[in-house]
Amino acid sequence: MRHRVISHFPNVAYNVVAIAASKGGLKAISKILSALPADFPAAIVIVQHSSPHYLSYLAEIFSRRTALRVKQAEPGELLQPGTVYTPVPNKHLLINLDGTVSLSDAPKVNFVRPAADKLFASVAATFQSRAIAVVLTGKDSDGALGIL
Numbered sequence: 127m128r129h130r131v132i133s134h135f136p137n138v139a140y141n142v143v144a145i146a147a148s149k150g151g152l153k154a155i156s157k158i159l160s161a162l163p164a165d166f167p168a169a170i171v172i173v174q175h176s177s178p179h180y181l182s183y184l185a186e187i188f189s190r191r192t193a194l195r196v197k198q199a200e201p202g203e204l205l206q207p208g209t210v211y212t213p214v215p216n217k218h219l220l221i222n223l224d225g226t227v228s229l230s231d232a233p234k235v236n237f238v239r240p241a242a243d244k245l246f247a248s249v250a251a252t253f254q255s256r257a258i259a260v261v262l263t264g265k266d267s268d269g270a271l272g273i274l
Contacts, residue, residue: 138167140253140257140258141207142169142252142257143169143260144246144258145171145260146173146174146246146261146272148263148268151174151263152187154262154263155174159188159192159210160191160192162192162193164194164208168258169209170194171210171249172210172212173240173242174212174213178239184198185198192210195208195209195210196210197211198213199212201227201228204227216231217229217230218230218241219240220244220248221245221248221252221253222248222252228248232244241272242272242273246272247271261273
């Protein structure tokens with residue numbers, strides 16, 4: 127039986143920061159990441175709307191702008207503090223109750239995949255009050271329900 131992970135990083139106030147942006151959010155996300163120290167005590171999970179038809183270079187772009195470890199999210203990996211996880215094109219990025227990553231082909235939400243609402247809901251279910259959700263820019267209303 128899987129148990130909900132409320133805190134798998136000891137001695138920190140927040141385990142995860144989930145950030146959402148639409149296609150125009152690259153500069154805003156970069157600015158935030160560049161201001162964070164290499165020993166940032168939480169995981170950062172990013173959903174940015176992008177074309178489903180092209181490879182993503184977000185991990186490479188962000189890694190040049192931050193001291194944090196940056197990588198594209200992989201199914202089954204456990205979130206780690208000080209690591210930035212970028213989305214996979216045309217996949218919902220979700221966090222499971224055990225703190226691991228899932229990628230989903232579920233239908234688009236608010237006409238997008240990945241969707242901020244799906245990420246935020248999964249992060250809230252897992253980490254509850256130990257999570258922060260940030261909507262920088264959005265397409266239509268994506269992120270509005272999930273942030274609640």
